[in-house]
Amino acid sequence: MAASRSTRSSGGSRPLAAASSNLVPVGESPPGYRAGFACFVGRPNAGKSTLTNALVGSKVAITSGRPQTTRHAIRGIVHRDDAQLILVDTPGLHRPRTLLGQRLNDVVRATLSEVDLVGFCMPADEPLGRGDRFIAEELARLPKRTPIIAILTKTDKVADHDRVGARLLEVAKLGDFHDIVPVSAVRSFQVDVLADVLVSHLPTGPALYPDGELTDEPEQVMVAELVREAALEGVRDELPHSLAVVVEEMIPREDRPADRPLLDVRVHVFVERPSQKAIVIGAGGSRLKDVGSRARSQIEALLGTPVFLDLHVKVAKDWQRDPRQLRRLGF
Template identity: 45%
Template sequence: MDDEDDLPGIELPVPDPGEPLATPDTRSGFVALAGRPNAGKSTLTNALVGAKIAITSDKPQTTRRAIRGVLTRGDAQLVLVDLPGVQRPLDSLTGRMQRRVQSEVREADVALLVLNGEEGVGPGDRWIARQLADASAGGRLPVVIAVNKVDRIDRERTIRTLMAASELDVAEDVFPISARTGKGVDALLDHLVQLLPRGPFYFPEDERTDQPRHVLLAELIREQVLRRTFQEVPHAVEVAVEEVERPKDDLHVVVANAWVETPSQKGILIGAGGKMIRNVGTAARKELERELGTRVHLDLQVKVRRNWRSDETLLDRLEID
């Protein structure tokens, strides 16, 4: 990977000084989850928050936005920022993703480097560790490492990976965890809480994410596309929810578009006789019903927009910063 120039950070939400959400005795802060694609950052975010706020799949580029999950426990509130996997920018989409990673890490209170225990420590992990080391120069940014997916490897491989993680020389604390089973997650959480600065809560205690509802619903639909398509199609698909109505107390109507870049991709996503898009719609509807708490009628259309990943106007519309 090539080093990228520093870019200006973004302003993070701050509590309304007229309506404090907690006392000064509380701890609160932003924890940025960095790592390569498929390290399990989204699964870990969901496990810590205790709710599904980030979609998961085995495809790279699953996470395209910085997704904030809110965990309030006693007198501490962690705002977990699930970041896109760090990779070389190839187009406007991935360029935006990487700029967001950089800005969020710079503004974080703690950085959590998530490693894929199945794959071990590779060049990409070492590159990310160097960036975090630069950001933590002078002790400004505490860095913690979590070696994920240890439930899938034996004890010997776990020990080797933990030793390799320690040799990255970016963090004193390395935790073996399984975001999928919960193994080691409580110990990691306890440690992160201790690293938070003292300050008022950023969000109400019952809030789980600041993600707009229409974005979360669109992501739940895209997740089902990712789980059923292969090769280039998953990377070329984005979903936008255009309308959400509630004509009855027990029914939501969701209108959404699935954008692809070529007619051939559209054909694959629709499938022979419409079979693929029906399967996607059926599975997505179940996820939407779980999220909305009512029956859902999903109107899902597939549309072509060539080179949308380099279309700045559409990326703005899709709210991919």
């Protein structure tokens, strides 16, 4: 898996424009080949990251039942004989209550202005609400040339097919969509159909990434996300938004034999209050140990090498509202 990932940078996630401006066509592509960027948007916890992973066929975005899990524009690359589809999974678009929320919305809006088409994700198991209408209004401001595909996600959570049909009718009234596709990423229901629909709206042109590359996210960003995903498991409702993770260093252990390498990974997990620090650490450090164990296995699978993961929990008071601390944490 590690061999298929780009390691062009060790910094934070780059804006889409910065990434795409550095791309050059990769080799020759057959006539009629399509390549381009599609952005998934939706309110928090609409299933965007799970759908991205299902389409790519590998885990490139972390997932959680908690809203606002995604905090960067994560790019996943779908390779087909006839096309290359670059998916951009974005944070949930919402009415922000913190400076962090405003900056996450800025990430979404910047991405929307740069992609070739947009997939608007709405969960089938929840009624359409103010958040969906808020996003529909945002998308209505895009240039008319940008195709918008409505995607009804999580259909596996709705047992009654009539309810799915009713939800599709509601979605159709929400905006002027080029296509409407119901899917279940968990059950692979119509994922291939959605891929065909998205590809049909891409411009013709050569591939932009080498064959087999699944994401252009820097490895340090991916490692930090895997630690945050593990830390989000089982925490209280008020804690997920307060969690931030920074990889301080990734250094091969010296004096190790070539056939027994070890990578030292030092990570800081930031929270906003001392009481939250106690929650993350757990009684006698039990919870932090569990977080480290689950994250380490994922990191080793990502990097393809044994890892010694050194986790430290720190308090950065009210970092979601502090511009200086937001910059330090990569936002």
